[in-house]
Amino acid sequence: MSATDATAGPAVAGPAPDERLRRWRLVLGGGPADGTGRALTGTDAAMDGALTSLYGSDDGKGRRTGGRSAGLEGSAPSVARWLGDIRTYFPGSVVQVMQRDAIDRLGLSALLLEPEMLEAVEADVHLVGTLLSLSKAMPETTRETARAVVRKVVEDLEKRLATRTRATLTGALDRSARVSRPRHRDIDWNRTIRANLGNYLPEYGTVVPERLVGHGRASRSVKKDVVLCIDQSGSMAASVVYASVFGAVLASMRSVATRLVVFDTAVVDLTDQLDDPVDVLFGTRLGGGTDINRALAYCQSQITRPADTVVVLISDLYEGGIRDEMLKRVASMKASGVQFVALLALSDEGAPAYDREHAAALAALDAPAFACTPDLFPEVMAAAIERRPLPVPAGI
DSSP: OOOHHHHOOOOOOOOOHHHHHHHHHHHOOTEEEEEEEEOOOOHHHHHHHHHHHHHOOOOOSBBBSSOOSSSSTOOOHHHHHHHHHHHHHHHHHHHHHHHHHHHHOOOGGGGGGSSHHHSOOOOHHHHHHHHHHHHOOOOOOHHHHHHHHHHHHHHHHHHHHHHHHHHHHHHHHHHOOBBBOOGGGGHHHHHHHHHTTGEETTTTEEEEEESBBOOOOSSSSSSEEEEEEEEEGGGGGHHHHHHHHHHHHHHHHEEEHEEEEEEESSSEEEETTTTTTTHHHHOOOOOSSSOHHHHHHHHHHHOSSSGGGEEEEOOOOOOOOHHHHHHHHHHHHHHTEEEEEEEESSSSSOOOOOOOOHHHHHHTTTTEEEEEEETTTTHHHHHHHHHHOOOTTOOO
């Protein structure tokens, strides 16, 4: 046995030859040119039929056709049956991808206006974005079903995000109110010990706390003002959904005064609807142009306590307004003491498309622009509240 053989790990068995042929047959889609010679039966045949309906069918010459397919027949009942099939044969994450592909490839957006269709879909953030873009065209018979779908997604997001967001921001708000002469029950012992390590007495094995560090006592007063300024252009759909949920969570905290503003070429203040994020979402109008400067002008006009205000701009920065004025407005807010945060996206979708020139200009103003996942957002807000460096992801 060679040295290489002696150090090699145990061999990992791959799928059996017949299983490999089965998988390749499902990938290649059949026809004389796929080379597998494998026929499908039972569940495999049903899975293949669902895939063929969406991704194309054989044209008789062994080639897969792309683009539109007649497999779903363009009717809500057949699409609903197809949605039921894919939920039977594929895991939820795959179902969501196939739904998005069906809407994009087969032009099924109009069918989402039918209640039967909505009741069959796997609800997720992307579907909510599509429904919001269609909301103005929805007949009244569909609107309540659509709201139920949106509410389910929103409630699931709130369950996942609310507790951690409140805990993280409450800690940040308490730390930002730290006092140097705390009452005994308000002493932050970890920070007090670190601040007095120079007073360690080895013979007694103790630290003499010359300086006490503590938290400010919790109060009902508003400690911070937060302004969420959200770009509602079509590419920002997922970000709008997440931002609305976070806005509702922040609005539920007594020590934070939250304002939520959405914009395209117009500006709409949805603050009075923050108690219900579903109302916020149906108050948006996805699509259209972008005027960041106008939106920031409105947000700036609402600021009364600059040193205690955090402005969060969520936008891909493709500005249709006056670029130089936008940058001057950001610089003015920062000079007044406002903490300014620029997020290129608030979603799990990965690196977004954005205006790199504008992002670089903001970075030069000490306002780095970066994409943020929903799980990172509480940490970003905590850092902004405490006026410490933002946790910008690596590679930005």
